[in-house]
Each structure stands twice: as C-alpha cells, then as structure tokens.
Amino acid sequence: MGWNRLAIGIPLLLLAVVALAVFAFDPLAKFGDGLPPEEALVVERVSAGAQGIVAQIRGDGRDPVQIAQVQVDGAYWAFQQSPAGPLHRLAAAQITVPYPWVAGEAHHMRFVTSTGATFEYTIDVARTSPPASPNTLFSLALLGLFVGVVPVALGMMTLPVLRRMGNEGIVFALALTIGLLAFLMVDTILEGLELAAEAASAFQGDVAVWMAAALTFLGLTAISRRSNLPAGGVALATWLALGIGFHNFGEGLSIGVALSFGNAALGSLLIVGFTVHNLTEGVAIVAPVSRRKVSMAMLAGWAALAGLPAVAGAWIGAFTFVPHWGAVFFGIAAGAILQVMVEVGRTIWSNRDTESVKTPAGTAFAGFGTGVLVMYATAFLIQV
Numbered sequence: 001m002g003w004n005r006l007a008i009g010i011p012l013l014l015l016a017v018v019a020l021a022v023f024a025f026d027p028l029a030k031f032g033d034g035l036p037p038e039e040a041l042v043v044e045r046v047s048a049g050a051q052g053i054v055a056q057i058r059g060d061g062r063d064p065v066q067i068a069q070v071q072v073d074g075a076y077w078a079f080q081q082s083p084a085g086p087l088h089r090l091a092a093a094q095i096t097v098p099y100p101w102v103a104g105e106a107h108h109m110r111f112v113t114s115t116g117a118t119f120e121y122t123i124d125v126a127r128t129s130p131p132a133s134p135n136t137l138f139s140l141a142l143l144g145l146f147v148g149v150v151p152v153a154l155g156m157m158t159l160p161v162l163r164r165m166g167n168e169g170i171v172f173a174l175a176l177t178i179g180l181l182a183f184l185m186v187d188t189i190l191e192g193l194e195l196a197a198e199a200a201s202a203f204q205g206d207v208a209v210w211m212a213a214a215l216t217f218l219g220l221t222a223i224s225r226r227s228n229l230p231a232g233g234v235a236l237a238t239w240l241a242l243g244i245g246f247h248n249f250g251e252g253l254s255i256g257v258a259l260s261f262g263n264a265a266l267g268s269l270l271i272v273g274f275t276v277h278n279l280t281e282g283v284a285i286v287a288p289v290s291r292r293k294v295s296m297a298m299l300a301g302w303a304a305l306a307g308l309p310a311v312a313g314a315w316i317g318a319f320t321f322v323p324h325w326g327a328v329f330f331g332i333a334a335g336a337i338l339q340v341m342v343e344v345g346r347t348i349w350s351n352r353d354t355e356s357v358k359t360p361a362g363t364a365f366a367g368f369g370t371g372v373l374v375m376y377a378t379a380f381l382i383q384v
Contacts, residue, residue: 037061037062037063037115038061038062038063039061039063039065039113039115039117040059040060040061040065040200040201041057041058041059041060041061041065041087041111041113041119042057042058042060042198042199042200042201043055043056043057043109043111043119043121044056044057044058044092044198044199044200044322044323045321045322046109046121046123047129048101048123048126048127048128048129049128049129049131051096051098052096052097052098052099052100052101053072053096053097053099053101053107053109053123054094054095054096054097055094055095055097055109055121056092056093056094056322057087057092057093057094057095057111058087058090058091058092058093058200059086059087059088059089059090059091059092059200060089060090060200060201060202061089062089064086064087064088064089065086065087065113065117066085066086066087066113066114067079067081067087067093067095067111067112067113067114068112068113068114069111069112070095070097070109070110070111070112071108071109071110071111071112072097072099072107072108072109072110073099073107073108074108077097077098077099078097078098079095079096079097080095080096081093081094081095081096082094082096089202090200090202090203095111097109101123101126102126103126103127103128104125104126104127105125105126106122106123106124106125106126107122107123107126108120108121108122108123109121109122109123132318132319136318137315140255140256140259140311140314140315140318141311141314141315143255143314144252144255144307144308144310144311144312144313144314144315145307145308145310145311146275147248147251147252147255147275147278147310148248148251148252148278148306148307148308148309148310148311149303149304149306149307149308149310150275150307151275151276151278151279151281151282151307152244152278152281152282152285152302152303152306152307153282153303153307154275154279154282155278155279155280155281155282155283155284155285155286156282156283156285156286156299156302156303157282158282158283158286159286159289159290159294159299162283162286162287162290163290163291165290168363170287170290170291171348171363171364171367172363172364172366172367172370173283173287173290173367174287174288174344174347174348174364174367175348175363175364175365175366175367175368175371176280176283176284176287176367176368176370176371176374177240177283177284177287177344177367177371178341178344178345178348178367178368178371179367179368179369179370179371179372179373179374179375180280180281180284180371180372180374180375181243181284181337181340181341181344181371182341182368182371182372183371183372183375183376183379184244184247184337184375185334185337185338185341187379188247188250188330188333188334188337189209189213189330189331189334191250191254191330192205192209192213192326192327192328192329192330192331192333192334193205193206193209193327195323195324195326195327195330196208196209196323196324196327198323199322199323199324199327200324203324203327205323205324205327205328206327208324208327208328208331209327209328209330209331209334210331211331212328212329212331212332212334212335213331213332213334213335213338214335215335216331216332216334216335216336216339217335217336217338217339218335220239220335220336220339221339221342233288233289233292234289234292234294234298236288236343236344236347237285237286237288237289237294237298237302238302238305239339239340239343240284240285240288240302240306240340240343240344241285241301241302241303241305241306242305242306242336242340243333243336243337243339243340244281244284244285244306244337244340245305245306245307245308245309246309246329246332246333246336246337247333247337248278248281248306248307248309248310248313249309249310249312249313249329249333250313250326250329250330250333251278251310251313252309252310252311252312252313252314252315252316252317253313253314253316253317253321253326253329254313254317255310255313255314255317256313256314256315256316256317256318256319256321257317257318257321258317259314259317259318276378280371280374280375280378281306282303282306285302285306286299286302288344288347348364
C-alpha cells in the first residue's frame with residue numbers, strides 16, 4: 001500500500017516542480033517582446049442611483065488593465081475605483097461615476113485604459129436600482145411566492161382529478177411531465193449559454209454550463225441508484241420538486257436582475273403569466289403519487305421545495321448577481337431536470353400495461369407533445 005502511494009506521489013511532485021519552474025523562468029516571455037499588451041475588460045453589471053452610475057467590471061485579458069479615464073455620453077468624468085490599481089485577469093472592481101443621469105434615457109459609457117484601449121457599454125434605459133432595504137426584500141419575497149409557490153400549489157390541487165384516472169390517464173400525465181421538463185431543460189440551457197456569453201471569456205462559461213449539467217446529472221443519478229429509490233411514488237415526486245426548484249431559482253434570478261435594471265414591465269400581467277406558466281409544474285409533481293396516499297405535510301413540503309427557490313433567486317439576482325455564477329447555476333439546473341426526466345421515464349416503463357402496449361405508447365407520445373406545447377404557449381406570457 002505504501003509503495004502504491006509513493007508511486008502516485010512522485011509524478012505529482014515532479015509535475016508541481018515543472019509547473020513552478022515554468023512560472024519562475026517564463027521561457028515564453030521573450031517571444032512577447034515588442035507586442036502590444038493584451039487587454040480585455042468585461043462590464044458585468046451597471047446600476048444607477050443617488051451616487052450616479054455604478055459599474056461592476058472585471059479584467060479578462062492576459063495583461064493587467066489600468067482604467068485611466070471614463071466617458072459618459074461623450075464627456076470625460078471624474079470617477080472612483082474600488083479597489084484602486086490595475087485589474088489583473090479575473091480581478092473585479094467597482095467604478096462609480098457621479099453623472100447626473102436621466103431616468104428613461106439611454107447613456108453610453110466608454111472605459112479608457114492607460115494604453116488608450118477603449119471598452120464600451122450602453123445603458124439602454126436608465127432607472128433607479130432598488131435599494132437593499134427590508135421593504136425591497138419583502139417585495140421581492142412576495143413576488144417570488146407569487147411566481148413560485150402559488151402556481152405550484154395551485155397545480156397540485158389537481159391531485160383528486162389524477163386519482164380518478166385509469167392507467168392510460170396516469171401514463172398521459174407522466175408523459176406530460178416529461179414534456180414540461182424537456183421544455184424547461186432547453187430553456188434553462190439557453191439561459192445559461194446567454195449568461196455565459198456575457199461573462200469574462202476566461203471563465204469559459206459555455207463549457208462550464210455543459211460541464212455543470214453533465215456532472216449534476218451523473219451525480220444525482222449515482223445518488224438515485226445507490227439509494228435504490230423505487231420508480232415512481234414519493235421519491236420521484238421529491239426529485240421532481242427538487243428539479244423544478246432549481247429551475248424556479250433561475251426564474252427568480254431573471255426577475256431580480258430585471259428589477260435591478262429598472263425593468264418596469266414586471267407588473268401584474270407578468271405575475272399572472274408566470275402563474276399560468278408554472279401551474280403545470282404542480283401537476284407534474286403530484287402525478288407520480290396519484291395512486292398513493294400522501295399527507296398535507298408532504299404536499300406543503302413539495303410546494304416549498306419547488307417554489308421557495310424563486311424567492312432566493314430574486315434576492316440574489318437583484319443585489320449580488322454576476323453572469324458566470326448564473327451560467328454555472330443554470331447548468332446545474334439543466335442537469336437536475338434531465339435526471340428527473342430519466343426517473344419519470346423509468347416510472348412510465350415500470351407502469352406500462354403489458355396487455356395493451358400500443359395504447360399507452362400512443363398516449364405517452366400525446367402527453368409528451370401536449371406538455372411541450374403547453375409550456376411553449378404559456379411562455380409567451382413571461383417574455384421580459
């Protein structure tokens with residue numbers, strides 16, 4: 001056993017020595033002599049308030065970036081940088097410009113480095129960002145409850161109807177669940193890739209989305225198989241609530257970010273749209289337990305697991321959101337949703353009617369298609 005550890009340790013030790021030697025001597029340094037510096041800058045977040053315009057920036061190039069000047073609408077303005085100094089790769093800073101911005105108007109910013117390179121950002125519609133006050137947190141929590149917990153709970157009220165369905169009806173409901181989840185998974189992946197494009201390229205956000213999805217799927221699958229969870233029933237309903245909760249956290253992030261940017265479109269119509277769109281999520285959760293007895297505590301727990309993450313997402317999105325972490329989370333959500341789809345598929349397979357295989361197969365296809373179409377149709381109500 002000792003020799004095996006030594007055999008593993010020696011290559012790792014030598015690898016560390018080689019890496020230190022490369023960093024110490026930098027044999028490729030002379031090949032960069034005479035070349036212009038490789039500067040890159042990403043503007044992750046811009047907000048407007050009493051202080052003026054506040055921008056969160058991050059270095060994204062091989063060489064450090066020193067912000068020398070800041071232009072707003074073609075004029076140079078004094079600014080404060082915290083922390084001060086050059087921005088190394090992936091280092092973040094806050095730039096505050098005491099600019100008298102005008103609500104409802106667009107403002108164009110240009111960051112000028114010490115070498116003369118420029119990086120631009122446009123505020124499409126300037127709005128006051130919500131303060132991190134108890135009233136704001138309460139309002140965001142209330143919004144998260146309306147778009148997360150309420151629609152899920154309303155959808156779960158269809159349980160008595162599901163109990164009256166026969167085998168074919170249950171197959172339809174479970175296949176409908178897979179259709180809903182398929183739409184959510186694609187939507188989640190696209191949201192993650194969109195955020196990855198806004199993040200610093202050094203984070204390799206698009207790769208992070210796919211890797212997070214794959215690792216989450218494999219990890220949850222391993223947990224499911226190791227725990228010997230039966231197909232269907234309470235365990236599947238819990239997995240469904242967990243996967244939907246991941247997605248609703250992402251929806252909360254989107255709402256919080258939109259509000260922090262002053263998007264006034266998030267009004268009563270959008271709340272109704274999210275309610276209708278997420279109503280089917282509650283149906284999906286209770287479909288696996290339509291033939292089992294469940295308590296009110298279980299139903300409340302599933303509603304909280306699936307809906308409350310929207311509240312946390314709204315808080316984080318409004319005040320501390322950054323694109324690369326959002327991209328990673330959307331990848332995790334997609335992997336969790338895919339794993340739940342597999343579990344629901346196992347349930348349909350285990351509950352198939354061996355005496356009439358063709359009928360449940362056609363019913364399953366119809367349920368899947370209906371689920372996708374319902375989610376696609378209701379998605380028109382929540383475009384921000």
